[in-house]
Amino acid sequence: MIELSPSLIAAIRGEGEKSYPDECCGFLLGSERAVKELVPVINAREDGERYHRFRIEPDEFMRTELAARKKKLDIVGFYHSHPDHPAAPSEYDREHALPCYSYIIVAVEKGRACKMTSWLLAESRSEFTEEKIV
Amino acid sequence: MAITILIPTALRAFTDGKAEVEAAGGTVGGVIADFAARYPDIRRHLYDENGALRSFINIYAGDTNIKSLNGLNTAVKDGDALMLVPAIAGGSRRC
Numbered sequence: 291m292i293e294l295s296p297s298l299i300a301a302i303r304g305e306g307e308k309s310y311p312d313e314c315c316g317f318l319l320g321s322e323r324a325v326k327e328l329v330p331v332i333n334a335r336e337d338g339e340r341y342h343r344f345r346i347e348p349d350e351f352m353r354t355e356l357a358a359r360k361k362k363l364d365i366v367g368f369y370h371s372h373p374d375h376p377a378a379p380s381e382y383d384r385e386h387a388l389p390c391y392s393y394i395i396v397a398v399e400k401g402r403a404c405k406m407t408s409w410l411l412a413e414s415r416s417e418f419t420e421e422k423i424v
Numbered sequence: 425m426a427i428t429i430l431i432p433t434a435l436r437a438f439t440d441g442k443a444e445v446e447a448a449g450g451t452v453g454g455v456i457a458d459f460a461a462r463y464p465d466i467r468r469h470l471y472d473e474n475g476a477l478r479s480f481i482n483i484y485a486g487d488t489n490i491k492s493l494n495g496l497n498t499a500v501k502d503g504d505a506l507m508l509v510p511a512i513a514g515g516s517r518r519c
């Protein structure tokens with residue numbers, strides 16, 4: 291399970307709607323299993339790819355990691371949107387995921403945020419398991 | 425020489441939960457090899473079967489990606505900090 295306040299949930303939904311029809315992405319900062327802050331970032335994929343792909347540049351990760359440590363927080367995961375696609379991880383998501391991080395996905399249908407789910411990669415890397423958002 | 429390595433959350437399972445560890449060496453490659461020797465479980469996450477650094481792992485010396493320095497041959501000195509930075513990507517449909 292991962293803890294996410296109603297205002298953080300609303301913020302992720304808002305990011306998904308703002309970037310529609312492209313995917314949004316960003317960091318989840320927190321401690322243990324509780325998210326305290328979002329860091330929205332620019333989707334670094336090229337034009338014409340952002341509707342189904344996202345990438346966070348290493349420079350962005352480095353800066354966010356340092357800033358989080360200053361606040362005694364950790365990067366606990368990432369969020370991204372699935373424009374006109376269900377809130378379930380794709381094979382592409384699984385191939386690029388890392389263990390221990392929470393991957394939050396919000397489905398955005400015709401510009402409106404709908405279902406939101408959170409996923410953890412299994413140690414074997416073979417599958418994602420869904421975790422509860424509380 | 426003692427170099428600090430900052431460990432991202434995803435790799436702390438292999439460093440006994442530590443967010444930073446120390447390792448020794450005169451170059452980035454030497455420090456990372458010393459680090460991998462101290463925490464052998466992390467080796468397969470850093471290097472591929474051919475012993476090359478995995479493409480999704482970036483190493484920063486201070487706030488600079490070593491790709492824009494001298495790569496693994498970049499010199500380091502006592503008190504420097506390195507950071508392991510994973511590339512983060514995903515998406516929805518296959519195509």
Ligand SMILES: [Zn+2]
Pocket residue numbers: 370371372378379380383395514515516
């Ligand atoms: Zn996805």
